[in-house]
Amino acid sequence: MTPGNGAPTLTIPAAFNGPDGSGNGGYSAGLLAAQLTAPGGPAVQVTLRNPPPLDRPLTVEGSSQEGLRLVDPTAEDRARLVAEAVTVDPLDPGLIPGGPVTVAEAEEARKRYGGLDAHPFPRCYSCGPERAAGDGLRLFAGRVRPGEGPDGVGNTVACTWEVRPEVDGGDGNAALAQVWAALDCPGGWSSDVSGRPIVLGRFTVQVLALPPVGSTQVVMGHLESVDGRKVHTASSLHDADGRPLALARATWIAIRT
Structure with a gap:
């Protein structure tokens, strides 16, 4: 979705909650990360600054070069910034000791x-x-x-x-x-x-x-x-x-x- 000012928005549907009343952290972060990467693309680091609100448009600010910010335009100042995302170096494929299980x-x-x-x-x-x-x-x-x-x-x-x-x-x-x-x-x-x-x-x-x-x-x-x-x-x-x-x-x- 895109509001009248041209900035893209993301909405986290209520079904994708973590704790009751806020977005599942992984799903919410993944929605924002999808604006920066794709399968086979770079790793993305998302920092959650406030519990992701559900069922209302959140504004995506920034660019792929400087990183993205997910903002709740309806919230008070301290709660406006929901998340930040930047691309980072690849992760180590051996990060789970002992390797995969069957x-x-x-x-x-x-x-x-x-x-x-x-x-x-x-x-x-x-x-x-x-x-x-x-x-x-x-x-x-x-x-x-x-x-x-x-x-x-x-x-x-x-x-x-x-x-x-x-x-x-x-x-x-x-x-x-x-x-x-x-x-x-x-x-x-x-x-x-x-x-x-x-x-x-x-x-x-x-x-x-x-x-x-x-x-x-x-x-x-x-x-x-x-x-x-x-x-x-x-x-x-x-x-x-x-x-x-x-x-x-x-x-x-x-x-x-």
């Missing part, structure tokens, strides 16, 4: 998804267990390689993604923003989201290729470090043969309680 391993890991027992945002588009198939991605990333790490539970998670027709971008593949949404929550669930809820703050994604509708993909997340309220994670998307399709790094912010 489809069978990812399916088994789904049974260990922590959000099935306690979820701070159960209606999240990406990982909410209260969303039905076709209405949400239902990415239930559970622990793989248990016994890893000093605590014995490991810090890598995985799940399968059944790429359904509802995510089709119009070319028989998942839309770019859907891939960003798929990389979002599995990274977060490599930390203790149930015990310490977090929201996405910064997301850097490189999409190498789009997954075809009807395919089964594997999404993985890995906890890299925790620094006070900041949680740093990596995530990846690969096909059934282990071929990488997308890579991501994220910084999450723990919610003050």
Whole structure:
């Protein structure tokens, strides 16, 4: 959509929420990133400055050279800037230690998804267990390689993604923003989201290729470090043969309680 002043706009439909009342971080960031890149193009870093509002036009400012700003023209000054996006250097394809797991391993890991027992945002588009198939991605990333790490539970998670027709971008593949949404929550669930809820703050994604509708993909997340309220994670998307399709790094912010 384009308003009368000629500036492009983006609208995040209400169905694509993260926490109730605001946009899913990955999907929202992916919509903005699609203005700067395409599959096989450069990585994009999106910094979320305020919770993305739903169901109203947000203005896109800036250029591909200087970066983009997503602005809510109806908000007060401090809440006007929703997100910023810039292109960045490519991501390391080996960002998940140990490499990809198989489809069978990812399916088994789904049974260990922590959000099935306690979820701070159960209606999240990406990982909410209260969303039905076709209405949400239902990415239930559970622990793989248990016994890893000093605590014995490991810090890598995985799940399968059944790429359904509802995510089709119009070319028989998942839309770019859907891939960003798929990389979002599995990274977060490599930390203790149930015990310490977090929201996405910064997301850097490189999409190498789009997954075809009807395919089964594997999404993985890995906890890299925790620094006070900041949680740093990596995530990846690969096909059934282990071929990488997308890579991501994220910084999450723990919610003050």
